[in-house]
Amino acid sequence: MVEDDRNFGAVMQSYLKIHDYDVEWIADGAHAIEAFERQAFDLCILDVMLPNVDGFSIAEAIRERNEDIPIIFLTAKTLKKDIMEGFRLGADDYITKPFDSEILLMKIKAIMRRKNGLKNGVDQELFRIGMFGFNALTRVIRSDDREYKLSPKESELLKLLCLYKNEVLPREEALNSIWGEESYFTTRSMDVFMSKLRKYLKDDPSVEITTVHGSGYMLKSDIRN
Amino acid sequence: MVEDDRNFGAVMQSYLKIHDYDVEWIADGAHAIEAFERQAFDLCILDVMLPNVDGFSIAEAIRERNEDIPIIFLTAKTLKKDIMEGFRLGADDYITKPFDSEILLMKIKAIMRRKNGLKNGVDQELFRIGMFGFNALTRVIRSDDREYKLSPKESELLKLLCLYKNEVLPREEALNSIWGEESYFTTRSMDVFMSKLRKYLKDDPSVEITTVHGSGYMLKSDIRN
């Protein structure tokens, strides 16, 4: 992360660290590239507005060295020119300041997921889904008055949906992740499980598993964690 | 724990005590620091919304005296500003009220584990299981009216279950730990032992060894719902 604002940078860093990301914070744009060459990073977050070398120049230098590494820009305002320029340089996403840290987190998650498959975030085992608490280890979802025990597959699927909460979980993704690359020939099994999950969750009208016809499913629930 | 709400505080305290934590409950923020100096705590739980001195100020004062002690904030709602402020002060975690007490418990456990590694627990030899006391060295479990002598394997297995009390002990974990990495080919031995342990523990209906089909076992005890 390259960010010149000391306060903002410190808050960001600890916020990300709390969420189990390993963050190196460079305050001075001039040192960004040498830091980049010193270590193998998974993701770059670059402030655009920097005193000496701006974020775009840094991105350019990074792209010369690595074409694949995801880059997220932080821009102070929504300047369309800035955003276009960012994408031209191969940005994966941008965020306008001031911004919702939760959104940044979601974007990071999404990008890492895209990059690593599901390597990232898989260790989370406790989820909140509307009125329910879901423990993926004990495979139990519980509200105040009810408690259901889930089967292994049900649980895996619900966990996946939770990791993609309020995003579309692609069918293929779920099939690969749970049933493995080559196993689903004629299988409609997943649909059956989806039906079962919906049955469990129907006690809470604020929670919903939406079908995105032709692409996947989305678990819709409040935007808290 | 600093918490001004009498009802909530009392519930919290007894809930944590039930789970074998030693809790000192300070209702008035003004007395928090003097309490902190009077005793050596392992962990602080601070309500943010307090009448006189707020949780953040307390945290600041605590950090002046001790940089390492874990702090968990309780915030009434999901105020992002609060959360950020908390992290800036070196919070280890935060929980938004109303919350799932199970989640708090897991977070406490996780933080303590992070802090102590596994130092705490593996060498433990005395356990309380509902109405029973269990000594893993003498291999004896005893209640007021009964006493059973366990075999070595029975005892090892029960000890493992105790170390994982109210968490899932994965089958693999137990097999590796007791029978060693490569020994269990066709073995159903463990199931037999599980059956025996259940027989010992059946005198106390509040204690239960639950099966999590396909993944492991959980010794449930001291849970109120």
Place this chain on the structure above:
DNA sequence: GTTAAAAAAGGTTAAGGAAAGGTTAAAGTC
């Protein structure tokens, strides 16, 4: 450009069989 029919995708339920686990007793081991 509309609309109706066909095709594809997805929803739901129930049945059958496979796998995992529970329990007991007999057979090994040390």
Place this chain on the structure above:
DNA sequence: GACTTTAACCTTTCCTTAACCTTTTTTAAC
């Protein structure tokens, strides 16, 4: 003789499949 493993038989849990609907999308005719 005390422990542990194996075997046998039973119960429960799980997953898949098939069958029959409903919804959405595509195709083709008007």
